[in-house]
Amino acid sequence: MSESRFDFDTIIDRSNTASEKWDKYRGRAIIPLWVADMDFRSPPAVIEALHERVSHGIFGYTRTPEALVEAVVAMLAGESGWGVGEEWLVWLPGLVCGLNVACRAVGEPDDGVLTLTPVYPPFMSAPPLSRRSLIKVPLRLSSGRWQWDPAELERAVTPRTRLLLLCNPHNPVGRVWSEAELTQIAELAERHDLVICSDEIHSGLILDEDKHHIPIATLAPETARRTITLQAPSKTFNIPGLGCSFALISDPGLRRAFRKAMGRIVPHVNALGYTAALAAYREGEEWRRELVAYLAANRDLVTEEINGMPGLSMAPVEATYLAWIDARPSGIENPARFFEDAGVGLSAGADFDAPGFVRLNFGCPRRLLAEALGRMRAALAGG
DSSP states (O other): OOOOSSOOSSOOOOTTTTOHHHHTTTTSOOEEOOSSOOSSOOOHHHHHHHHHHHHHOOOOOOOOOHHHHHHHHHHHHHHHOOOOOGGGEEEESOHHHHHHHHHHHSSOTTOEEEEEESOOTHHHHHHHHTTOEEEEEEOEEETTEEEOOHHHHHHHOOTTEEEEEEESSOTTTOOOOOHHHHHHHHHHHHHHTOEEEEEOTTTTOBOOTTOOOOOGGGSOHHHHHTEEEEEOSTTTTTOGGGOOEEEEOOOHHHHHHHHHHHTTTSOOOOHHHHHHHHHHHHHOHHHHHHHHHHHHHHHHHHHHHHTTSTTOEEOOOOBSSEEEEEOGGGTOSOHHHHHHHTTEEOEEGGGGTOTTEEEEEOOSOHHHHHHHHHHHHHHHTTO
16 A cells, blocks of 8 residues: 555644534543544645635635536546536535525425434424425344335325435445435335435545445436435535535426525525635545545444444444444443543434434544544443
């Protein structure tokens, strides 16, 4: 293996940066492994591009750079063989915003929105905020893998269900849905005339070499016509604070409905968000490859350690930098608070509709991760 060009091992002090992740525990000896941003500096190309843009000194209203549109189209063609029309792109200041717009764009008040739980909390908050009815179908752990029961999914669809919110790769369980699994979703949508909104924000973080991301819209033309795909460089290149995301919508009618739902409420992407996104897609690939290798090694460490701790277990993580840990056998009533008291800040499973679980963010230097895992082991041992 060639020597790494990039440094993922240095622990960077994020205090006094108004970091949501670190300020939660300001003044307390707690390692924060909760909210989904990484403790790595963004790619050098991104930092250099931002310096250059800032040195220009004028930050007026900014249109989407043509070069960025071209870079996104090239990226999708290269990664998935997906031939995307430039007119399909709708730019957004955040992916959560896209979920909420999709819920408003599809159906009428009190119509149903279906999703698979546990899931990233905005999947569950967006429907009621949009005056839609939330329908939850639980994922099941079977043969060591999280998956849905197709019959259960079918039964959950009501005559007023209009939209299916999909997370692929899935946050928090870390699955990369297979072509067969995605085909089940596409066929369900076809049978019941559902629109699919697919959050594919973690698609650049596939950790298993034998897995690859399949955008659901690429399965068939009829699937593409009913799909809103949400994407962003934010997770892959660790730039979530710069607020640059986009929707891909091939059907003109669905795209018009999405834009209409945005109205004049959704703000434009800011100039620095566009700048960072362009540099990431144009020049960040080598950094991304090294990041994925580093995260895969972190994943392996977490898997070995967690599955060796009494009362804890986790299924394999195929993508993302998030480990979904089952603490129910431990008998601990509130595992997030228990580990927080032990000096490790995790996300509570209840927020994802799964009490008794915790989510651990392993997107950090390995020394910090090892320290956190050691604290968790000691707490379980009563030390």
